[in-house]
Amino acid sequence: MAYNKVINKSNRTFERTLSYDKYTDPKVLEKEMDVIFSKTWQKVGHVSQLEKEGSFFTTEVANEPIIVVRGQDGVIRAFYNVCPHRATKLEQNESGKKRILQCGYHGWTFKLDGKLNKTPNFRGEDAACVQDACLRPVRMEILESLIFVNLDDDAKPLAESYGDFFERLSKFPFLGELKRTNVKTRHLKANWKAFVDNYLECDHCHVAHPSFIATLDMNAYQIMTCENYSVQASSVKPDKNYGSVELDEAEMQGGSFYWLWPNLMLTIYPGPGNMATIQLKPIDHENTLIVYTYYFRDEELTQDEKDLVAFAEQVRQEDIDLVELEQIGFRSRAFERGRYSSSEQAIVQFHEMVLEAIDK
Ligand code: FES
Ligand SMILES: [Fe+2]
Incomplete structure (x- = not known):
């Protein structure tokens, strides 16, 4: 002790x-x-903040920028709010509703499930080289309508943690x-x-x-x-x-x-x-x-x-x-x-x- x-x-x-x-x-x-x-597990929000498809909010966990978004398929997901192209913080707003997420630097766009959509400065063969550049997911769980994320991929599931x-x-x-x-x-x-x-x-x-x-x-x-x-x-x-x-x-x-x-x-x-x-x-x-x-x-x-x-x-x-x-x-x-x-x-x-x- x-x-x-x-x-x-x-x-x-x-x-x-x-x-x-x-x-x-x-x-x-x-x-x-x-x-x-x-x-x-860090509480980041509540499902009532993400009622509609495309609604999102941004936050920080342990100094990491995080975005939580409800996709067009209705699924809530969490990602690091960081562009895979050159690390720019992707979404600047605290909350809102969008069909697509766009980086303000070189204009890359991402679907709400984190997949890369368009890369204006990478075309043709160049675009093929970066197609795996998706948003990096963060572990997220929802219990009692509360949304939690955990930056540790090895952490126990939320329900077993408490x-x-x-x-x-x-x-x-x-x-x-x-x-x-x-x-x-x-x-x-x-x-x-x-x-x-x-x-x-x-x-x-x-x-x-x-x-x-x-x-x-x-x-x-x-x-x-x-x-x-x-x-x-x-x-x-x-x-x-x-x-x-x-x-x-x-x-x-x-x-x-x-x-x-x-x-x-x-x-x-x-x-x-x-x-x-x-x-x-x-x-x-x-x-x-x-x-x-x-x-x-x-x-x-x-x-x-x-x-x-x-x-x-x-x-x-x-x-x-x-x-x-x-x-x-x-x-x-x-x-x-x-x-x-x-x-x-x-x-x-x-x-x-x-x-x-x-x-x-
Ligand atoms: S840093 Fe995001 S598009 Fe270039
Ligand atoms: Fe007190």
Whole structure:
């Protein structure tokens, strides 16, 4: 074990956290990009973004430009968004609908299944020489309408990568009805792992999130570590009122807050069908782009849904402020590591996974 175990007089084990240089050293992030972000399933979108043939969106995974497109045959595929002729980034738009993809440099065109279409500067025999120059595919899988890609050709299939996580999600039958309704991004002035640490414990909830503890029954709050993911769950306080909306059994359940190795969080609050994902995209070792994506049944949010978004945003801002303060301390010489409380087993799991990946 790469961190210190400290045993106190009552013989209880207190483990020390990841050393703080893991949050402040640019070389650590470089390694994480190589051995973590380039080898894990990364959520890139939702099928509701690709409803029509020819619809596409572009994104980045571990600094690689990626395009995800629904072909004329209805099949969704992912490719590196890079031209095989001379590496130019192919599609510049974030999203749209096209019959053909055209490179802006020498005008090569590609069908939506990635096959080469036309090569204006290679004609006749020249064209025959480059006909195998197709877009390079990326592994892609869709579960519960969420689209994931993995840059590692040897990675396990998505469904096998997260234990029984997708079975758990299937208990929320409304998920298939949800659409991606809005996306918000925030710039976090902290290392991506500090945000995960914050998400994985609720010891801070009583101090920092008064609205959260007023809504959820904190006596029933549980944290469970599972295979490559963890879940925090609570029941909703019995007096919470959802107006005249009729809720099914799954909607009556309490909040469920999942974390998926390494950088994805997924939350389902009690109340009318909803889901949100939080994805962390490191900008550098001390700056992170947080992408919050909300999913509801309809793009026009009801008042209840707007209230839920406002509630979630409030809690999130409280967390961001704390994590940025923590990053200041990571840079200090005062301490080298933190300590875990006995209810922080999900952070222990996360840290063990980080160390296992980067120490290889
Ligand atoms: S780089 Fe794309 S056509 Fe030349
Ligand atoms: Fe929090």
